[in-house]
Every structure is written in structure tokens, then in C-alpha cells.
Amino acid sequence: MTVRKNQAALTTDEKRRFVDAVLELKRSGRYDAFVTTHNAFILGDTDHGERTGHRSPSFLPWHRRFLLEFERALQEVDASVALPYWDWTADRSLRSSLWAPDFLGGTGRSLDGQVMDGPFATRAGKWQITVRVDGRTFLRRSLGTAVRELPTRAEVESVLAMPTYDMAPWNSASDGFRNHLEGWRGVNLHNRVHVWVGGHMATGASPNDPVFWLHHAYIDKLWAEWQRRHPGSGYLPAAGTPDVVDLNETMKPWNDTRPADLLDHTPHYTFDTD
């Protein structure tokens, strides 16, 4: 059974296995397919048109399925690997072990944002950016510059307290838990973390930075925490909503899974805190 752990609690061996599996997916070309898929949905999801992966109720189940696909790909390389999560309310410093050279490497240099250490630095020779929006082929970050502070636990609590999953108009203008977690409205949780990391994480091709998976694994965990806190609240909308994935409609690009199939994470994995 897959147990998703807090990245801060990983052993040296677990970090090495995770990094090696990611690098192998990159080498084989499978990694970049995930970047391409994500960017396609970023470009295609619009507030007044069809929206599936982002700015819509299915933001959470879509990313749950997306992460499951990625985790299964990792496990085909090394069956012992699970996706770790990054609790950015706790590990909120550039000095976090997350950014050490034995894990994800640190921030980019000021000249061009290039990450210079760790396994994903371009000079380590195993991480060229191929799915990209500009000419640069090196991984970039600018930790804590575009926005100074990561969200706090108190801000997370204020969003987890919201009893309604999502609300009309089911987009970036919505009130409710999903849009406050996604960050288009209110204290801004998920979006702000992308901005805080900077570089590729600030773009539509954000999965180019492996921290993408650790960030979304924590967003996914917050969805599970919300469900536990509001057992009487369910996914919305229930049916008949144009351009929006209702509870029992299938989601692109898989077309074989509905939000209803993804509400319970425990058939697929558990968290170290479950």
C-alpha cells in the first residue's frame, strides 16, 4: 500500500529513490508527457468556456488523478516510491531540507534564475527542459522573491473551515472551499505557492520542476482534511452544468474517471497522518 509521507520525514534512502525514479522517467521521455498534458489544460481551461484541470470544481479530482498517474509511473521504475508532500506552512524557509542538494536543490542564481545544485541542475546533465515556453533549457527557481511569504497554517485553517465545496459560477470567481484553496480568491493558497517558488513553477509548464508533485500532493492532502472536517459536504455541482465536470461526468484526458470515483483517496494511498 502506498503511503504518502511528509517530505521532511523522508530518509536519505527514500529521497535518493524518489529522485532516481524521477530522473529515470525524465530519461525515458515519460516525464515530459506529464508536462505537456498539464500545459495543455492550463492553456485550455477558461472561466467562461470548458474547464477541467483548473479554475473549476474538478481542479481537485483532476490533479488527484494526474498525481496518481505520475505516482504509478514512478512505481513502475521503483515499486517502493510514493509521492511525498510538502507542507509549506511548516517548511517555509529556503533552508528547508527540501531544497538541499541531496533532494530538490536550491533556489536559482540571481543572474538568470538557474538552479545550480542538486540532481535537477542542468549541469548535473540529467534535467534538460524540453517542454517550455521560452528558449532556456535549464531549470529555474526564484524562491520567495515574487511573493515573500508562503501561506500560514492559520490561513490554511481559514480555508478548511469553509463548509461548501464549490459554488456557481464554478470558476475563478467562485466563493467556497475549492477556489479559496486553488487561490484565485481570498488568502490564496495553491497559486501563491507556485508564485513563491518562481521560475518554471510560475508558468503553465510548472511540472518541469519536481516540486510541483510535492506541492500538489499537499493540496490533495488538504482536500482529504477538508472532507474529514465536513463529512456532510460533498463535491459540487451534482449535475447538468455546462462546461463544468459534474459529480458523475467523466474527466478529460482520461475519459474513464468521474469525480465521484476519486473522492476517497484511501483505495489508492494513505497519508502518514491517516
Next chain:
Amino acid sequence: MPELSRRQALTTVAALATAAGVAAAPATAAPAAAGGHHDPHSPAPFDEVYRGRRIQGRPATGGHAHHGAGYAVHIDGVELHLMRNADGTWISVVSHYDPVPTPRAAARAAVDELRGAALLPFPAN
């Protein structure tokens, strides 16, 4: 004009921009309005050099060109994928999670982010 493919439209716009320079922006805005796809609330065109890069914005040609953004921005002649949020703010593909008030602000944010690097054309729909 509505039948014009996105690629053709971009080629035409690029050619006009090259030939006519600054005057190209208002000239290319007119067909979009005539085609019936122009959003009356769309921001005005702009054309400036920002930190050494030429940034241009104009109401978009072709109804589906940017899945409803209704507005196109170019950096040194290469299109920057742009999106309008429901509250009227804007984001681009290089600064996707950080809304700004106008397309010009999105173009400037992209120039800041690029730090001199060339923008690549985004894949055709």
C-alpha cells in the same frame, strides 16, 4: 476574416507589424471588430519597447484563437499566450498564477520573467 486560420492570422499580423511598424496595431484591430468577435470591453491596443523588448497588444483576430481571451500580445513578434480571468484580471503562460490588471502588465511581467530569453510560439490548438 472568421475563416482565417490562427496561423494565417498570426502570419498576417506579423507581416503587417514588420511592414508598418507602430501603425500596425490599430490597423489590425479593425478586422476583428468587423468579424463580430471583438469584445467591446477589450482593452485598447498598445505598442511599446519595455526593457529593450518590443511588446504589442491588440484585440484578437479569429473567434477561437485564444479560447476567448479576445486579445493578443506579442513580445518581439512572438505571441504570448494570454488569458482573461472572470474578474477582469489577466495572466500569461509564463506568469500563470499571478493575475495582473491589464494585458500590458502581463506583457511586462513576461518580459521581466524572460530576462532576455526568446519566447517560443505556443503549440497550435
